[in-house]
Amino acid sequence: MTKLDSKIPAGPLAEKWTNYKAHQNLVNPANKRKIDVIVVGTGLAGGSAAASLSELGFNVKVFCIQDSPRRAHSIAAQGGINAAKNYPNDGDSVYRLFYDTVKGGDYRAREANVYRLAEVSNNIIDQCVAQGVPFAREYGGLLDNRSFGGALVSRTFYARGQTGQQLLLGAYSALSKEINKGSVEMFTRREMMDIVIMDGKARGIIVRNLVTGELERHGAHAVLLATGGYGNVFFLSTNAMTSNGSAAWKAYKRGAYFGDPSFVQIHPTCIPVHGDYQSKLTLMSESLRNDGRIWVPKKKEDAELIQQGKLSPVKIPEEDRDYYLERRYPAFGNLVPRDVASRAAKERCDAGHGVGNTGLAVYLDFKDAINRLGKNVIEARYGNLFQMYEKIVDENPYETPMMIYPAIHYTMGGIWVDYELQSTIPGLFVGGEANFSDHGANRLGASALMQGLSDGYFVLPYTMQNYLADQINIPHFDTNTPEFNQTANDVQGTIDKLFAVNGSKTVDSFHKRLGLIMWDHVGMARNKEGLEKAISEIKELRKEFWENVSVPGEKTGMNVELEKALRVVDFLELGELMARDALDRNESCGGHFREEYKTPEGEAMRDDSKYMYVSAWEYKGADNEPQLHKEPLIYENIEVKQRNYKTA
Amino acid sequence: MDLKLKIWRQAGPDAEGKFVHYPVHNISQDASFLEMMDILNEELVANGEEPVAFDHDCREGICGMCSLFINGYPHGPDDSITTCQLHMRKFKDGETIVIEPWRAKPFPIIKDLMVDRSAFDEIIQAGGYVSINTGGVPDANAIPIKKEHADLAMDAAACIGCGACVAACKNASAMLFVSAKVSQFALLPQGKIEAKLRVENMVAKMDDLGFGNCTNTYACEAECPKDISIANIARMNREFLVAKLS
Numbered sequence: 001m002t003k004l005d006s007k008i009p010a011g012p013l014a015e016k017w018t019n020y021k022a023h024q025n026l027v028n029p030a031n032k033r034k035i036d037v038i039v040v041g042t043g044l045a046g047g048s049a050a051a052s053l054s055e056l057g058f059n060v061k062v063f064c065i066q067d068s069p070r071r072a073h074s075i076a077a078q079g080g081i082n083a084a085k086n087y088p089n090d091g092d093s094v095y096r097l098f099y100d101t102v103k104g105g106d107y108r109a110r111e112a113n114v115y116r117l118a119e120v121s122n123n124i125i126d127q128c129v130a131q132g133v134p135f136a137r138e139y140g141g142l143l144d145n146r147s148f149g150g151a152l153v154s155r156t157f158y159a160r161g162q163t164g165q166q167l168l169l170g171a172y173s174a175l176s177k178e179i180n181k182g183s184v185e186m187f188t189r190r191e192m193m194d195i196v197i198m199d200g201k202a203r204g205i206i207v208r209n210l211v212t213g214e215l216e217r218h219g220a221h222a223v224l225l226a227t228g229g230y231g232n233v234f235f236l237s238t239n240a241m242t243s244n245g246s247a248a249w250k251a252y253k254r255g256a257y258f259g260d261p262s263f264v265q266i267h268p269t270c271i272p273v274h275g276d277y278q279s280k281l282t283l284m285s286e287s288l289r290n291d292g293r294i295w296v297p298k299k300k301e302d303a304e305l306i307q308q309g310k311l312s313p314v315k316i317p318e319e320d321r322d323y324y325l326e327r328r329y330p331a332f333g334n335l336v337p338r339d340v341a342s343r344a345a346k347e348r349c350d351a352g353h354g355v356g357n358t359g360l361a362v363y364l365d366f367k368d369a370i371n372r373l374g375k376n377v378i379e380a381r382y383g384n385l386f387q388m389y390e391k392i393v394d395e396n397p398y399e400t401p402m403m404i405y406p407a408i409h410y411t412m413g414g415i416w417v418d419y420e421l422q423s424t425i426p427g428l429f430v431g432g433e434a435n436f437s438d439h440g441a442n443r444l445g446a447s448a449l450m451q452g453l454s455d456g457y458f459v460l461p462y463t464m465q466n467y468l469a470d471q472i473n474i475p476h477f478d479t480n481t482p483e484f485n486q487t488a489n490d491v492q493g494t495i496d497k498l499f500a501v502n503g504s505k506t507v508d509s510f511h512k513r514l515g516l517i518m519w520d521h522v523g524m525a526r527n528k529e530g531l532e533k534a535i536s537e538i539k540e541l542r543k544e545f546w547e548n549v550s551v552p553g554e555k556t557g558m559n560v561e562l563e564k565a566l567r568v569v570d571f572l573e574l575g576e577l578m579a580r581d582a583l584d585r586n587e588s589c590g591g592h593f594r595e596e597y598k599t600p601e602g603e604a605m606r607d608d609s610k611y612m613y614v615s616a617w618e619y620k621g622a623d624n625e626p627q628l629h630k631e632p633l634i635y636e637n638i639e640v641k642q643r644n645y646k647t648a
Numbered sequence: 649m650d651l652k653l654k655i656w657r658q659a660g661p662d663a664e665g666k667f668v669h670y671p672v673h674n675i676s677q678d679a680s681f682l683e684m685m686d687i688l689n690e691e692l693v694a695n696g697e698e699p700v701a702f703d704h705d706c707r708e709g710i711c712g713m714c715s716l717f718i719n720g721y722p723h724g725p726d727d728s729i730t731t732c733q734l735h736m737r738k739f740k741d742g743e744t745i746v747i748e749p750w751r752a753k754p755f756p757i758i759k760d761l762m763v764d765r766s767a768f769d770e771i772i773q774a775g776g777y778v779s780i781n782t783g784g785v786p787d788a789n790a791i792p793i794k795k796e797h798a799d800l801a802m803d804a805a806a807c808i809g810c811g812a813c814v815a816a817c818k819n820a821s822a823m824l825f826v827s828a829k830v831s832q833f834a835l836l837p838q839g840k841i842e843a844k845l846r847v848e849n850m851v852a853k854m855d856d857l858g859f860g861n862c863t864n865t866y867a868c869e870a871e872c873p874k875d876i877s878i879a880n881i882a883r884m885n886r887e888f889l890v891a892k893l894s
Contacts, residue, residue: 048782051782052781052782055781055782066705066711066713067703067713067764067765067766068712068765068766068768068769068809069769070712070769070772070809071705071706071711071712071713071809072711073705073706073711075706075710075711076706076708076710076711085788085789087789123783125788126785126786126787126788127782127783127785128788129785129788129791129838130778130780130785130786130791130838131777131778131780131838132777132778132801132832132833132836132838132839134798134799134801134802134805134832134836135788135798136798136802137793137794137795137798137799138795139795140792141792141793141794141795142789142792143788143789159802159805160802160806162710162806164710165710165806165808166802166805169805172772173772173776173777173778174777174782176769176772176773176776176777177773177777177779179769179773180773180774186769188766188769211758211759240705240706240707240711241704241705241706241707242705274678275676275678275679277676277679277683277686277687278679278683279680279682279683279686279707280707280708282707282708283708387728388708388709388733391726391729391733391735392680392733392735394678394735394737457782457783458782458783461782504694506690506693506694507693508686508690509690550693550694550696552693552696552697552698552699553698557660557759558701558758558759558762560699560701561693561699
């Protein structure tokens with residue numbers, strides 16, 4: 001049995017990373033070019049890691065699902081990236097960023113990893129500026145900052161409402177430079193199908209060429225997965241259409257443990273669901289909460305009239321508005337962390353105060369900010385978001401308050417990794433959202449970009465080199481070995497099996513049904529009974545899928561339905577593990593809210609005596625239950641307490 | 649609403665393509681254009697037919713994956729948005745909608761409405777970056793930049809690389825795309841060091857790949873979903889001239 005060893009370096013917290021780097025193994029420049037590395041995914045983590053590994057001299061093969069590495073879903077991140085620069089002189093520090101992140105994650109993240117993240121956050125900003133990323137600036141020419149949820153300082157750097165785009169294009173430019181040099185080989189429109197294990201180590205991957213339908217084999221000394229999160233298990237989420245959990249799920253089935261699968265982030269400010277044909281949900285950046293005030297009608301009668309379309313929100317006088325976040329959390333107000341804001345919105349809507357024609361929406365109102373600062377200032381800050389909102393909802397948010405509702409946005413869970421970001425399969429590294437990450441049970445806004453680039457630019461190039469140091473004598477890998485043949489046959493077997501079903505229901509119809517089960521029982525509020533029901537319903541749905549799914553078209557050539565079917569096969573298994581993990585955790589923490597475990601005020605109630613651990617699930621075969629391993633979380637540098645956003 | 653769709657179908661890069669008519673019914677005017685396409689595809693799949701292949705991903709107008717030439721306009725008739733942000737309320741009940749792929753020689757058709765835009769990646773690889781490695785860079789605030797310049801650089805950097813400019817241009821010119829990247833760096837001190845090589849290499853690559861010349865019709869600017877300004881083309885021309893004279 002693999003032992004869970006987090007490999008946290010010895011020494012004081014602030015010196016661990018420095019010590020690690022001082023004592024790690026290195027590969028000399030001449031030997032680096034003898035070593036091949038595979039990177040799957042070209043988002044912030046994958047793109048930046050691939051570029052940095054190539055700069056060091058390794059041969060890098062990079063794979064992405066879109067037609068270009070510039071399109072990974074990191075590009076959609078809007079609001080910003082955190083760093084502990086303390087440029088505004090408002091009391092920030094590496095320790096405070098570390099503290100806020102651990103607290104924001106409800107004390108379910110690993111101290112040493114989070115500290116390292118906070119430590120390298122400043123290097124990220126330097127790096128991106130040097131690349132020419134056009135961050136927002138003050139008139140004096142220096143960088144501007146704004147605030148995000150869960151922090152009392154302004155530490156968020158931004159490029160209008162397109163920070164993710166600009167950072168990703170920065171990583172893409174670095175990657176393009178390396179492709180031009182010839183040390184990165186880029187493969188687009190490829191989807192990873194499986195990982196090839198030789199002598200217990202990750203030594204290659206099988207990918208499907210999405211244009212030709214061919215299965216291709218690639219060998220390497222190490223494999224890095226930076227394949228993003230699995231929020232699309234819910235069908236409706238803010239993720240892109242091709243974002244999926246399959247690469248991580250394949251890693252799990254080949255022996256990598258899955259960490260905290262139930263930890264999902266539900267983002268409070270998304271455009272509400274509007275119809276059953278809807279394909280995705282659109283986020284409205286958290287940065288809007290800097291100036292927008294969230295409210296619902298105090299009187300249920302008003303809410304009902306609004307739902308029926310008989311009353312306009314602008315007609316509701318100030319005294320009849322309930323600014324419930326400011327009321328409940330005076331210290332943080334509208335800038336409470338995402339999990340807290342989401343639950344509070346659900347609570348008001350469940351109590352009958354919701355707005356919109358479904359009653360499942362709350363207002364995000366800019367009236368006061370426009371009166372205070374002028375429309376021009378608000379337009380300069382959020383113009384593109386307001387435009388995006390208007391195109392979708394057909395209402396002008398400068399005049400009518402925006403309607404928002406929580407939606408699935410990010411998965412804190414992912415493949416379990418140690419301090420080196422290595423999974424329980426030697427040679428298989430996992431970065432960015434795909435790993436179980438540094439965010440514990442809840443990620444703070446503007447921290448995903450920070451983690452992706454931290455992993456890719458500043459952590460993996462060191463830790464992967466440490467792993468590769470003793471492999472300089474291992475020659476390039478032949479892909480005609482029994483292990484490659486077997487894995488490729490397994491993939492082909494699944495494809496053949498899908499076509500053989502020859503049923504009558506579309507892939508999407510199953511995906512939508514899975515999404516509803518997940519949202520109802522493994523979503524914002526969970527309980528024992530619902531989770532047990534979800535597990536049995538997912539099993540039933542999986543059975544029905546394999547009896548009645550229809551995959552039209554051919555095995556060769558482009559086949560979008562086959563691509564979707566292969567992803568849904570994995571979602572149908574992953575969803576069950578998420579429910580199982582949520583059922584195991586008899587407490588509420590961060591985004592994981594079990595209705596049985598709450599304080600009298602309705603806040604999440606942790607049980608540190610029993611659940612202060614990372615759950616790491618081990619696959620035991622299709623017919624057996626997975627085995628739960630626990631990595632205890634030890635806090636030596638931070639006082640563990642009930643999260644409090646009511647008082648500073 | 650009910651609509652008549654006239655969609656370009658083409659099995660592969662070398663296959664012959666043709667328009668095929670598909671009626672769709674009961675489409676909500678609040679649905680997005682691509683959701684309408686999803687509904688059509690669900691029906692096709694349910695009837696055992698092959699769905700229409702089209703590129704899309706983020707569905708919020710930022711990844712640049714979606715394309716489509718709709719009723720003669722790249723990204724459809726609405727202004728300043730991508731196809732995925734287009735909503736059906738922009739169309740009339742009973743209307744015929746013609747849907748084609750981007751048509752440009754450097755963007756060969758892969759299947760149906762999907763085209764290969766890797767030529768754009770090749771142009772960026774020719775010089776769309778600052779040649780620095782990870783680490784060893786100065787403190788971010790050690791490089792002060794005038795706010796106006798940073799804002800203009802951001803305007804240019806907002807390009808999503810979708811290719812609408814090329815599709816809109818009668819010459820299939822990529823000048824707006826290339827000039828947006830050249831401008832971003834021309835406006836920033838970080839980009840000055842390699843300014844000459846960058847503009848020369850990127851323009852040479854653009855020409856090699858078979859993109860046409862700019863004849864100042866401004867169709868690219870009119871159709872750009874991100875409102876990238878043709879002032880960038882003028883800036884690139886200046887950069888190019890300076891490079892050739894130095």
